[in-house]
Amino acid sequence: MNSEEGRSRPAWGYQALVSLPARTSTPTRELGRRALFALGLLVITVGLVYFDRGAYQDNNADHVVSLVDAIYYATVTITTTGYGDITPVATHARIINAILITPMRILFLVLLVGTTLEVLANEGRRVFRDARWRKRMRNHIVVVGYGTKGRAAVKTLEKNNCNPAQVVIIDGRPSAISDANIGGYAAIEGDATRRDILRRAEISKAREVIITLDRDDSAILVTLTVRQLNPSAHVVVAVREQDNATLIRQSGADAVVTSSDAVGRLLGLSAVSPNLGTVIEDLLSSGDGLEVSERQVTADEVGKSPGEVMGERVVAVVRNKTLRRFYDPTVARLETGDQLVVVRRSDQAAAPLPSGGERREFGGRRGR
Structure with a gap:
């Protein structure tokens, strides 16, 4: 058998067969x-x-x-x-x-x-x-929308040692549900603006809710519904337009991220100075380069100033649940119980802290 004849015959064990849509029936x-x-x-x-x-x-x-x-x-x-x-x-x-x-x-x-x-x-x-x-779902995280933003949010959760069994995805697209299942996450197909869909995700017992929808009006409606079903959950919402951020906050969101504004600012910084754009992109992305992380202050660091912390750059201190910039005189000396927001090298992610403090990462990428 020549090589051309061998290529023309189908190899049944390696054929890429078409995946037909499943027929749904009760x-x-x-x-x-x-x-x-x-x-x-x-x-x-x-x-x-x-x-x-x-x-x-x-x-x-x-x-x-x-x-x-x-x-x-x-x-x-x-x-x-x-x-x-x-x-x-x-x-x-x-x-x-x-x-x-x-x-x-x-x-x-x-x-x-x-x-x-x-x-x-x-x-x-x-x-x-x-x-x-x-029955097992308690203090879990519900992610509404598994598009580009939702996937990035889930990836960040996973990078911060979040248990995949404690993450629930809600999306109206069957392909997104399939991708979430392949990634090891429980997923519910449906419209998150409906109460019954949110209840299926045990929204009333959730600790965190992340909303990343393509439409701001849908995000507002989902936020209102989530807040009614779970007044104590921490709700983070992504909106496309800055004008809608106030409405989202009034609807009950604890944190609002304006995606179009963030992208536009990054584009503007890159135009003014490519180096500024590179650093900001580095901090927001993940992998190599710089990382933004939050961790507990260690015993060796108590009493020091933020500038005296070695190996990392402290940019903010969280004290009594209030974020204070590193130059704030009220955090001139670190105290027990402080949370430090630091910028460090990404290859320090796996390095143990001196006193075993908790570390939470928020980004990082190789600088160009």
Whole structure:
């Protein structure tokens, strides 16, 4: 075989087959469809027996097989009960039973019994897993929208050692749900503006809610609904237009990120000075270069000024849940319990802290 002939023949083990869309159907409708098909097989069997009734013999009666007898024979035969009181006596009737009725009997059993049990078992297993998942969901994170922003948010959560089992994705696109499942995340397909969809995600027990939708009006409606169902959750929302940020905050968002403004500012800085744009992009992205991180102050750092912290640059201090810039005189000396927002090298991400403090990362990328 030459090489061209070998390339022209299909290699069945390595073909990229088309993935067709799944046909959605409720279990009740699916069972009804199978039942109708099984009834059709029964009707065909009754017709074969009745129209050839002269070739059958009822061992318990002298009369010719009637329609009721045909129905009775077809029923006990196709369900493999087979009492033996009515039997085919003619040769052609036995051949018909062998080549037609017997295969239909097998098909009937596979269709009505096998697939019915499979549908019921799969649905029951799904309901059981769903109930068990809901019971375990506490203090989890709900991400509404699994587009570019949503994926980046989830990736950042994962980079900060967030348990994937504690993240729930809500998106209306089947492709996004599939991608989330492949990534190891639980996902719910549906419109997050609907209360029943949010309740399915156990929104009332969530600790964090991240909303990254393409439309600001939808983001506002989702924020209002989330805040009604869970007044205590920390809600972060991405909006496209700065004018809508105030509405989002009034709707109950704890933090608002204006995506178009951020991108526009980055573009402007890059135009004014490519170096400024590179540094900002470096801080916002992840991988190499610089990282923005938040961590607990260590025992060795208590009493020092932010500028005296070695190996990292402190840009802000969180004290009593209030963010203070590094130049704020109230944080001239670090205290126990302070949270430090620092800029450091990304290759320090895996380095242990001197006193085992918690570290949270927010970005980083190789500078050009």
